[in-house]
Amino acid sequence: MSARPTSEPAGPSVKTEFPGPETKKHLEKIHEVFDSRNAFLVCDYTKSFGNYLVDTDGNTLLDVYSQIASIPLGYNNPALIKTASSEEMLDALVNRPTLGAFPSHNWSEVISTGILRVAPKGLDKVFTAMAGSDANELAFKAAFMYRRQHERGGPHVEFTDEEIESCMNNQLPGSPQLSILSFRNSFHGRLFGSLSCTRSKAIHKLDIPAFDWPQATFPQLKYPLEEHEAENAAAEQASLDEVEHLIKTWRLPPVAVIVEPIQAEGGDNHASPAFFQKLRALTKKHNVLLIADEVQTGVGSTGKFWAHEHWNLPADSPPDMVTFAKKAQTAGYYYGNPELRPNKAWRQFNTWMGDPARAILFRGIIDEIERLDLVNQTARVGKYLFGKLEVLAKKYPQDITNLRGKDRGTFIAFDSPKRDAFIKKSKDMGVNMGGCGVNGVRLRPMLIFEEKHADILIDRLEKIINAI
Amino acid sequence: MSARPTSEPAGPSVKTEFPGPETKKHLEKIHEVFDSRNAFLVCDYTKSFGNYLVDTDGNTLLDVYSQIASIPLGYNNPALIKTASSEEMLDALVNRPTLGAFPSHNWSEVISTGILRVAPKGLDKVFTAMAGSDANELAFKAAFMYRRQHERGGPHVEFTDEEIESCMNNQLPGSPQLSILSFRNSFHGRLFGSLSCTRSKAIHKLDIPAFDWPQATFPQLKYPLEEHEAENAAAEQASLDEVEHLIKTWRLPPVAVIVEPIQAEGGDNHASPAFFQKLRALTKKHNVLLIADEVQTGVGSTGKFWAHEHWNLPADSPPDMVTFAKKAQTAGYYYGNPELRPNKAWRQFNTWMGDPARAILFRGIIDEIERLDLVNQTARVGKYLFGKLEVLAKKYPQDITNLRGKDRGTFIAFDSPKRDAFIKKSKDMGVNMGGCGVNGVRLRPMLIFEEKHADILIDRLEKIINAI
Structure with missing residues (x-):
């Protein structure tokens, strides 16, 4: 070491x-064997530490992008190095089990003391996955099976021969004509089912066959919020009305609505707790499941462990499923209702069903978050950072618009009319940051981001603005 | 340790x-939080070694199922423990990068000296993934983008506004009505695109929406092969004719054919090298890509590193893409044609794009396979085992039928009319094995399986037959 x-x-x-x-030399070498056109930097992770990312040219950047919001505790975190060096980790790396068929003696302990220790209220079970995309798709599968089970008359009713035969041909009735409803500008992944729900950018979707699934408009709030209350409330109601209309009329009936607590990739679009409360009530009313996609918002960065805690839903009405990945370093979906377990074995299954090595790492992450009270720290630092950004936005009203994410920890974004230049210049000023949506600059610091880092960030943001 | x-x-x-x-106690505990209905055993991997799996009751089983064919070098392999304890592994575990956007300084080396060292002939590039399902889906996406790029007139032709707008609604022309052709009884994964190609068992597919994609009949060979040559050749030709017919006429034109070199989950169904040579020629003729799904067959168990090497394709006509997972402990697709890289950045991308920790493990696996010449060993041991099984099948012609996998390493299977009882009894006799298809018993030993293990297996198989 x-x-x-x-x-x-x-x-x-x-x-x-x-x-x-x-970095250029490295990129050329990589490109021969691996598409590197998306690469911004080639990094030396061994030399990086905490909030600072070091590239192969020895540049040291304050990292507020965090591998697209997926590093929770900083580079080379000493506690995670300990976790990664443990005998349990070795075991999980070299003896990777088929978790569904041959679980290890410590699997229930690993998930009970890890993944499930931070389970959203009301959801006490988990199905583990590999990444955000498949986590969402597995949740969709659970939703489809749940719906058909209901329509069939309950979990005890057997499949008909016609269902069994037709599904092998991908036809009705065994392969149902049902859908998942998502929102305009949402991002839920890039596999075939999840990409059918993703509506953020055409470049993600072009030329890929998609299911004929519906999308509703996500409210486009105007900022500052306090100056647009009536307008924003109307936008939220219009969105809810559209959801209800689509549930009632879409040619492939939706079995679930999937929603991000904050649309991240699509532009850091927020909606009020009231919106989500009404969405929950609406989905319940129509017997449609609600899936909260917390792949980017989960694990502390909004100042709550799960961003949907900000919704303040009634205790008996949590989302039906909550998906996670990124900062968890593993993935899956939480659920509570035992009927979301399909009625027979082997219906929801795959060889690996996640990776125990990454599940053990998540437990280490949770330990460290609790030990250092990092969710509360992120709430506090987020308030501090937001305050400084408000001052900056007042000073540069042309360059920082639609500042958003107040009281959402460090999950903060703003728009810049010169966004691409802004992001490009940020590296020259020592900061690694990312865009979202059309004009958005999103701040996605790690949970170990402190006031002192916020001060540096603010200083550099001002330098960027003055330089572009 | x-x-x-x-x-x-x-x-x-x-x-x-x-x-x-x-084990029962463990299962009850697991079941509270994690669906354990698929579980056969709860294992103590720390106590397992080599070909032997130890369960939580202290039973020691000769493991010829190997976590559904996904353990390459045995439990607690000392060389892999070394790999898993390395500084490089620590780095990959605690500093997990967005491989596409912020690759590490050693990423090109990790893949060049690992994944790509064993690249199938003619394929020199890789796109990394998490597991078999998403590896196949990423290959599908590459195939769809490639086809549309051709139809559009080349990689330099820009998308139309209509394409850009329509894809956001999952509609034509941006979301094309194209398909992937797969074979009856195939298994390609369980996400929405891969499951649309999977045709092995209804329990995998029931109630899950699927794309209206075509399937062709896979040849159903009769055994012993030497007694059914004309019949089998006719079955293969009929299959090829059906493929061609579907390519020409299916309402959603196929852009690729995906095929397993040996259909595993679907029953260990084989076809001759001539069949695959003709399939390659046929797909070329119609400008349809050929994807070899080597998720289960790859990494040595057929006595070649990749099972499609048995096809003896002309050097200038490899499969267009080869997918891998399981024994590789990581996943992805190999390709050679640079045009299979989409024409713009960000089209084939996701946050993690695999896991460098697992890619490093695969490199360790490859090192050990080469050091011990395990592919050739598997070819040799497979021949030995197959010979013994032929003797057993002659002695018990009612209990072992359709013995198959000659000269395919240890990738051997047979049918048993009492298959479920056979599998159940095998544990009592000290062997862990799995089924496939309707009556199949599949042997999926690790690459460290030797003649002495084969002798024990044969002895136990006879005991099972006499006991059921």
Whole structure:
């Protein structure tokens, strides 16, 4: 562990332009075997620490993008290195089981003391997965089976021969003509079922066959919120009306609505707790399931462990399923209703069903979040950062618009009319950040982001604005 | 590492019935939080070694199922423990990058000296994934984008506004009405696109919406092969004719054919090299891609590193893409044609794009396979085992029928009219094995399976036959 740093640098330091000469060489080499056109940087993770990412040219950047919001505790976190060096981790790495058919003696303990320790209220079971996309698709599958089970008259009713035969041909009635309803600008993944729900960018969807599933408009709130209350409430009601209309009339009836607590990839679009409360009531009324996609919003960054806690739903009405990935470093969906377990074995199954190594890592992450009270810290630092950003936005009203994410921890974004230049320039100023939507700049710091990092970030943001 | 064994036991030892009392307790505990209805055993992997799996009741079983064919080198393999304890592994575990956007400095080396060292002939690039299902779906996406790019007039032709707008609604022309052709009894995964291709068992497909994609009959060969040559050749030709007919006439034109070199889950169904050569020629003729799904057949168990090497395709006509997972412990698709890279960045992308920790493990697996010449060993041991099974099948012609997998390493199967009883009884006799298809018993030993293990297996198989 000789080369691994044990503390953060005092601040960013930039030595080259981007990409630097070493990074360019690396990219050429990578590109021969692996598509590197998406690459912004080639990083030396061994030299990175905490909130600071080091690239192969020795540039040190304050990282508020965090591998698209998926690093929870900073690079080379000492507690996670300990977790990763444990005998239990070795076991999980070299003896990877078929978790559904041959679980290990410690599997129930790993999930009970890990994944399930932070289960959303009302949801006490989990189905584990590999990443956000398949987590969502497995939740969809549970929703479809649940609906058909109901329509059939209950879990005890056997499949008909016609269903059994027709499903092998991908035809009705065994392969039902049902759907999942998602929202405009949402992002739920890029496999065939999840991509059919994703509506953020055409480049994700072009040329890929999709299911004929419906989308409702997500409310487009105007900022600052306090100046647009009536308008925003009307936008939210219009969205709910559209959801209800689609549930009632769409040619492939929706069995579930999937929604992000904050639409991230699609532009950091927010809606009020009242909107989500009404959405929950509406879906219940029509016997449609509600899936909260917490792949990006989950695990602390909004100042609650799960962003849907901000909705303040009644205790007896949680979302039916909550999906997670990214900062959890593993993935899956939580559920509570035992009927969401399909009525027979082997219906929801695959060889690996996740990765116990990553589940053990998530337990280590949870331990550290609790030990350092990082969710509350993120709420506090987020307030601090938001306050500073409000001041900056007032100073540069042309460059920072639609500042959003108040009281949502560090899950903060704003729009910039020169967004692409803004993001590009940020590296020169020592900050790694990402865009979202059309004009959005999204801040996705780690949970170890402190006031001192916020000060540096604010300083650099001002430099970026002045430079572009 | 105190508790970890360093050598194999002399043979199986069975102490309890199955499931034993400890396993039952574990299953109850697991079931509260995780669906355990699929579980056959609860295992103590720390105590398992090599070809032997130890359950929580202390039963020691010769494992010829290997976590559904996904353990390559045995439990607690010392070389892999070393790999898993390395600094590089620690790095990959605690600093998990967005491989597409922020690759690590060693990523090209990890894949060049690992995944790509064993790339199928003619395929020199890889797109990494998480598991078999998403590996296949990513290959499908590449195939769809490739086809539409051609139809559009080449990679330089821009998308139309109509395409860009319509794809956001999941409608033509942006979301094309195209398909992937698969074979009856095939298994390609259980997400929405891959499940639309899977045709092995209704329980996998019931109640899940599917694309209206076509399936062709896979040849149903009769055994012993030498007694049914004309019949089998006719079955293969009929299958090829059906493929061609479907390519020409299916309402959603197929852009690719996906095929397993040996249909595993669907019953260990084989076809001759001539069949696959003709299938390759046929797909070329119609400008349809050929995807070899090597998720179960890959990584040595057929006596070649990739099972499609048995096809003896011309050097200039490899499959267009080859997918892998399971024994690789990571996943992805290989390809050679640079045009299979979509024409723009971000079209084939996701946050993690696999897991570098598992890619590093695969490199360790490859090192060990080469060091011990395990592919050739598997070819040799497979021949030995097959010979013994032929003798057994002659002695018990009612109990072992359709013995198949000659010269395919240890990738061997047979049918048993009392299959379920056979599998159940095998544990009592100290062997862990699995079924496939309707009556199939599939042998999926690890690559470290030797003649001495084959002798034990044969002895136990005879005991099972006499007991049921």
